[in-house]
Amino acid sequence: MIDPLEDYPGYLLRRASAAALTDLAGRLEPLNLRPSEGAVLQAINANPGTTQSDIGRLLDIASANMAPLASRLESRNLIEREAVDGRSHGLVLTAAGRALTARVAKAFAAHEVALLEKIPAAHRSAFLKGLQAIWSGWYADKDVRRSRLMAKSSP
Numbered sequence: 126m127i128d129p130l131e132d133y134p135g136y137l138l139r140r141a142s143a144a145a146l147t148d149l150a151g152r153l154e155p156l157n158l159r160p161s162e163g164a165v166l167q168a169i170n171a172n173p174g175t176t177q178s179d180i181g182r183l184l185d186i187a188s189a190n191m192a193p194l195a196s197r198l199e200s201r202n203l204i205e206r207e208a209v210d211g212r213s214h215g216l217v218l219t220a221a222g223r224a225l226t227a228r229v230a231k232a233f234a235a236h237e238v239a240l241l242e243k244i245p246a247a248h249r250s251a252f253l254k255g256l257q258a259i260w261s262g263w264y265a266d267k268d269v270r271r272s273r274l275m276a277k278s279s280p
Contacts, residue, residue: 138259145240152232156225161186163229165194166218169204170226174215198222 130136149160156163161184168180175183181191195216198204203222206214218226244252 145236148239149233149236152236153229156228156232158229161194162198163233165198166203166222166226166229167233169216169218170223173217174207174209176209176213176215180216
């Protein structure tokens with residue numbers, strides 16, 4: 126069967142992303158975690174006391190999805206909330222959360238090794254630079270559009 130989209134970079138990125146997420150999900154399944162939960166645990170570990178909103182923005186997780194995700198982690202006694210100021214709470218790992226996050230980091234690292242092994246060694250550096258350029262360029266474009274919209278709405 127002919128795949129008419131096989132030369133479209135966006136389509137290939139989506140397919141590669143789906144395959145990579147499937148692999149990562151399989152590595153995290155024994156820990157009873159989803160990839161997004163593992164990423165949140167690692168982000169909290171790197172930024173203890175950061176608010177739920179900030180973690181969501183960092184990982185590009187919508188507020189509507191971040192709240193139940195944090196609640197699931199809290200109900201498993203992996204994270205807890207600490208008062209930051211009168212209305213904000215920062216997220217920190219519990220002892221159980223720190224122990225599990227160490228295992229999560231190993232699963233993520235093994236996943237990344239397996240992913241990079243699929244790319245010829247001579248192309249890995251260019252591959253990573255290309256992905257970084259797409260990502261940073263995409264967000265730079267968003268920031269430019271947002272700035273233009275805000276400028277238009279200003280008196």
